[in-house]
Amino acid sequence: MPKESLTVTDNRTGKSYELAVSEGCIKAADLRQIKVADDDFGLMAYDPAYLNTASCRSAITFIDGDRGILRYRGYPIEQLAEKASFLEVAYLLFEGELPTRAQLDKWEEDVRYHTYVHTNIIKFLEGYRYDAHPMGVLLGATAALSTFYPEAKNIEDPTSRYLQRVRLMAKIPTIAAFAFRHSRGLPFVFPRNDLSYIGNYVNMTFEIGGQHEPNPVLQRALEILLILHADHEQNCSTSAVRAVGSSHVDPFSAVSAGIAALYGPLHGGANEAVLSMLDDIGEKRNIPAFIAEVKAGHGRLMGFGHRVYKSYDPRAKLIKQVAYDVFEQTGLNPKLEIALELEKIALEDDYFIKRKLYPNVDFYSGLIYQAMGYPTDYFTVLFAIGRLPGWVAQWEEMLRDKEQKIARPRQIYTGYDSREFVPMAMRG
Numbered sequence: 001m002p003k004e005s006l007t008v009t010d011n012r013t014g015k016s017y018e019l020a021v022s023e024g025c026i027k028a029a030d031l032r033q034i035k036v037a038d039d040d041f042g043l044m045a046y047d048p049a050y051l052n053t054a055s056c057r058s059a060i061t062f063i064d065g066d067r068g069i070l071r072y073r074g075y076p077i078e079q080l081a082e083k084a085s086f087l088e089v090a091y092l093l094f095e096g097e098l099p100t101r102a103q104l105d106k107w108e109e110d111v112r113y114h115t116y117v118h119t120n121i122i123k124f125l126e127g128y129r130y131d132a133h134p135m136g137v138l139l140g141a142t143a144a145l146s147t148f149y150p151e152a153k154n155i156e157d158p159t160s161r162y163l164q165r166v167r168l169m170a171k172i173p174t175i176a177a178f179a180f181r182h183s184r185g186l187p188f189v190f191p192r193n194d195l196s197y198i199g200n201y202v203n204m205t206f207e208i209g210g211q212h213e214p215n216p217v218l219q220r221a222l223e224i225l226l227i228l229h230a231d232h233e234q235n236c237s238t239s240a241v242r243a244v245g246s247s248h249v250d251p252f253s254a255v256s257a258g259i260a261a262l263y264g265p266l267h268g269g270a271n272e273a274v275l276s277m278l279d280d281i282g283e284k285r286n287i288p289a290f291i292a293e294v295k296a297g298h299g300r301l302m303g304f305g306h307r308v309y310k311s312y313d314p315r316a317k318l319i320k321q322v323a324y325d326v327f328e329q330t331g332l333n334p335k336l337e338i339a340l341e342l343e344k345i346a347l348e349d350d351y352f353i354k355r356k357l358y359p360n361v362d363f364y365s366g367l368i369y370q371a372m373g374y375p376t377d378y379f380t381v382l383f384a385i386g387r388l389p390g391w392v393a394q395w396e397e398m399l400r401d402k403e404q405k406i407a408r409p410r411q412i413y414t415g416y417d418s419r420e421f422v423p424m425a426m427r428g
């Protein structure tokens with residue numbers, strides 16, 4: 001039986017060390033014993049952007065990027081997308097098991113009870129300019145929730161944690177809908193407890209004068225999109241929630257850090273970027289020239305590529321199916337034709353094949369959101385509503401993990417050595 005260890009020889013000193021290997025990892029801290037002198041700090045691992053560093057142990061989400069597998073708590077994403085509701089998936093992420101009927105009823109009821117936001121939140125939202133980016137609005141308002149619920153600081157108390165989890169799940173869609181209404185100068189529509197989680201959210205966004213006709217196909221499509229976004233292990237925004245949460249700040253502040261990270265165009269902002277890219281391309285005949293530009297290093301094919309998936313993102317596959325269901329209801333989004341052709345050309349092109357660049361979750365989601373009536377700058381808000389359970393589940397897992405401490409990476413200092421202060425008159 002081979003030994004579960006790694007033997008390293010430090011050629012600077014000729015000394016050998018045996019490092020334990022567990023779950024496919026060595027402990028980075030074990031490298032510290034490797035020193036050239038007693039006062040040496042010890043060897044560190046240099047890993048910008050955490051390309052090869054596991055920062056936690058997690059039982060929530062499994063991804064096999066090479067084989068295109070995604071599972072929440074062991075359940076394949078394809079089965080959850082087909083059979084579960086979003087709140088059921090959220091429960092699964094939080095609790096580790098699918099809920100019984102009674103557990104799901106209670107969870108839905110708890111969330112429904114908390115959908116209203118304090119009226120001062122409304123005053124706060126009204127302070128934003130009419131053209132404020134809805135992600136900026138969501139980010140600010142989520143952080144502000146912490147001031148309304150100061151007891152959320154009691155992060156060691158499981159009862160308080162549960163209440164904040166419920167509040168986040170209940171209030172973020174309300175704030176998101178209010179951000180949508182604010183950008184259009186429409187009056188806010190308040191939550192309705194007779195509607196489902198998705199039905200209520202859609203009603204708060206689109207209802208005008210009692211005219212909004214709920215469309216069950218579009219509502220289920222939105223629900224599937226939220227399920228597909230619900231968690232994705234240690235992505236940029238989840239890592240931000242964990243890192244900020246590791247300071248033991250309240251969950252509203254930690255989640256607002258996740259929203260900030262998601263806002264960026266390399267993360268959740270990519271679905272917005274896909275749509276502007278499709279607009280820029282304009283027509284199918286412009287695609288070859290666009291691809292040539294990307295290959296020459298001028299810009300990226302947005303919605304393609306992923307840090308973890310080196311094959312077709314399983315979520316993109318499911319979203320492509322959802323797109324057809326939605327377009328049957330809404331009529332074809334003319335940009336779909338450009339997207340399909342772009343995908344076809346890219347998947348046959350050596351540049352993309354060699355780098356294992358495939359469509360990611362953002363490639364088709366924007367087209368669906370647009371067909372549903374959401375403006376481009378709102379797409380990332382929908383992503384945030386979907387990712388919320390993942391952020392909160394990962395935050396709670398981090399708090400319960402005895403191995404975790406405040407996140408604090410090391411650095412390799414590359415600046416000046418010590419030097420004397422230069423008086424103003426002697427500078428320049």
Ligand code: ACO
Nearest residue numbers: 266267268270294300301302303304305306307355360362
């Ligand atoms: N278009 C063209 N070339 C690309 C793309 C792309 N979308 N993505 C990566 N590449 C190229 C890079 O230029 C690089 O080429 P090189 O080796 O010749 O320098 C190579 O592929 C590797 O790229 P990296 O940037 O090192 O890959 P990384 O894992 O850091 O980036 C990322 C992943 C950020 C998602 C990247 O693929 C990207 O920018 N994609 C477009 C933005 C996007 O769709 N983001 C959404 C991600 S999914 C999500 O957040 C939900």
